[in-house]
Structures are given as C-alpha cells and as structure tokens.
Amino acid sequence: PKTLPLKGKNIIVTAGPTREKIDPVRYITNHSSGKMGYALAEQAVKLGAKVTLVSGPVTLDAPRGVERVLIESAEEMYHEVMARFDAADMVIKTAAVADYRPKVTHENKVKKKPGEETLELERTKDILLSLGEKKVNQILIGFAAETDHVEEYAQKKLEKKNADMIVANNVKTAGAGFGTDTNIVTIFKRDGSVIELPIMSKQDVAKKILAEASTLLRDDLKQ
C-alpha cells in the first residue's frame, strides 16, 4: 500500500480566535470561525499525522482522530503550543491570535461612568515569532490575514518570523478569509517560490498546504 506522506509526524495546528477578557461579561475577539484550521487538522490526520489542535472558542466539533486542546486567551495558546513544540515536526498557525489584550481584567463587571472611557491595551506574546526563535528542525507555517499590500506583508512575515511558509489571504475579498467555507490563498515559501491558488473549499486549500509542507519535511530528511 502507498505510504502516507505525514505518517508518524507530530503536527500542531492552531485555529480559531482568541478571547481577551475585559471583565466577566466582556471581551475582545475577532471573526475567526476555526474552519480553516479545523480543515488542516482533519486533512493532516488523513495523511497519517498525529495532530494536536490548539483551538480558541469555536462552534465546530473536533475532527475525528485529532487531539484537541481548548484555550481562550493568546497567553493560554502560547503556553499550550510552547509546551508541545520540542516534540513537534511541524506547526501550522492558522489561529487569529489577538495582538492586544486589556491591560487589566476586572474581576467584577465594570459599571458605566459619565464621560469618556478609555480601554488600556497591551501587546500579547507573538507565538509565531517565539516559535521561529526556538525552532530546530520543525517546519513552521504561518498565516497572514491582510486587507492590503498582501504580498509585501507576507514576505516580511516569512523573514521576520523565521517561517518556512506563509499562507496569505486577503480577508476583504469575497469567498476568502473569515467564516466562509472557501478561501483564496497565496503560498509564499522560503525558497522564494510563490503559489497562487484559485478560490477553493477550505478542505482543498488544506490539502494543497499540506502537500507543499510534506515536501519540506522530505527535504529536511535529506539534509
């Protein structure tokens, strides 16, 4: 029988949004549904991988055969991913991680006050950047959700985050990005190659990404 391209490989996929609490009733988040990341987890299992899906709050069920770790905040996602990184062969960072969180999380509901209110924010940890600094042999795949200058920003992310591949999607384009069942992506690889894909289902986009990624794993083995 044909051997599966990702057989025995440990893959971490992150998916969904993160939630950054203001108080017990309010939080900051984004539009990620988890569909793109869950499709990657599902397809990776079909290719033989052992998949850990570190997921923010979404309404999707865990795909069959996937070990799911549920988190809420960017800080929790950081810890769950970092703790598993040494044992991983590949990390795919599909999650839409909040870049900022409230400086203070109030223990009780914040009451309305007359006058203008300001919410003070601070940066969250950049998980992809931390992985890029720490990586040894792992294949690191990031996403780039952009609304303009997609190619320029994606190329910059490839460099700055020490990633092997950046999957860019223009989240303003119909049929691409948040919430939809389809996506339109361009893959930027470290060797300089650029693969522009037409609109396709997130499951098919996932297959393409994993096909590209598995060639990188094989290249690694040759070295």
Ligand code: PMT
């Ligand atoms: O979930 P869906 O509804 O299916 O939508 C899919 C998607 C639009 C969320 C997905 O295709 C996508 O683009 N994911 C990345 C979203 C994002 O946060 O992009 P970014 O350009 O802000 O971040 C770049 C990369 O850095 C991402 O791989 C992100 O996971 C990572 N990051 C960002 C911030 C942070 N603090 N830590 C990170 O690791």
